[in-house]
Amino acid sequence: MKLTYSGTSPYVRKVMVMLAETGQRDKVELETVTVSPLKPGEVVPGINPLGKIPCLILDDTSALFDSRVICRYLDTMHDGAKLYPEGSTLWPRLAIEAAADGVMEAAILMVYEQRLRPEAERSPGWVEAQWLKVSRTLAWLDKRAESFENLDMAGIAVGCALGYLDFRHDDRQWRSLAPKLARWEAEFSKRPSMQATQPA
Numbered sequence: 001m002k003l004t005y006s007g008t009s010p011y012v013r014k015v016m017v018m019l020a021e022t023g024q025r026d027k028v029e030l031e032t033v034t035v036s037p038l039k040p041g042e043v044v045p046g047i048n049p050l051g052k053i054p055c056l057i058l059d060d061t062s063a064l065f066d067s068r069v070i071c072r073y074l075d076t077m078h079d080g081a082k083l084y085p086e087g088s089t090l091w092p093r094l095a096i097e098a099a100a101d102g103v104m105e106a107a108i109l110m111v112y113e114q115r116l117r118p119e120a121e122r123s124p125g126w127v128e129a130q131w132l133k134v135s136r137t138l139a140w141l142d143k144r145a146e147s148f149e150n151l152d153m154a155g156i157a158v159g160c161a162l163g164y165l166d167f168r169h170d171d172r173q174w175r176s177l178a179p180k181l182a183r184w185e186a187e188f189s190k191r192p193s194m195q196a197t198q199p200a
């Protein structure tokens with residue numbers, strides 16, 4: 001299998017952490033790509049019409065995207081402890097993963113607005129509206145911080161979202177908005193899978 005890869009994408013990081021935690025890292029070859037919403041390039045749109053990463057290219061050349069689909073697929077491919085629960089407990093965990101993915105999305109859109117859009121067209125109000133989404137979701141996640149004690153895909157997604165906030169939005173000091181999450185993240189970020197995938 002081949003994974004389209006960027007060392008700064010929090011969505012790719014979810015997949016990398018998942019692979020490490022389930023002992024599957026060696027199954028996947030990485031193909032480093034550059035993506036930008038303004039310059040979609042050629043490689044990624046040929047695999048995923050949305051032009052986004054990560055994409056997982058299977059041995060039969062079919063492709064899976066996005067990160068949630070890839071992680072659920074990979075969870076069926078190993079015999080260890082599963083990262084997605086079965087039965088009715090699955091749904092709230094998927095909602096947490098969706099919330100973490102939404103934090104990543106809003107945080108990435110802030111970066112795109114501030115870095116990619118021509119300066120005269122940038123909207124500070126729009127950037128603050130994205131940050132409002134992030135801060136509201138952090139407060140929501142903070143109320144659920146105790147549910148992250150046992151490793152699962154929801155916790156991995158939250159850890160990767162928080163890592164991205166540290167990487168791109170350090171000045172916003174997210175820890176002051178979510179103290180319980182901050183305590184959990186201080187331990188979670190020490191896991192070898194998180195250490196090995198720090199954004200570079």
Ligand SMILES: N[C@@H](CCC(=O)N[C@@H](CS)C(=O)NCC(=O)O)C(=O)O
Pocket residue numbers: 008009010011012035036037038040050051052053054066067068101108
């Ligand atoms: N929902 C997607 C989001 C993926 C995503 O937005 N990836 C970013 C990189 S971090 C990307 O490819 N951006 C390029 C673009 O927006 O065109 C997932 O979970 O994989």
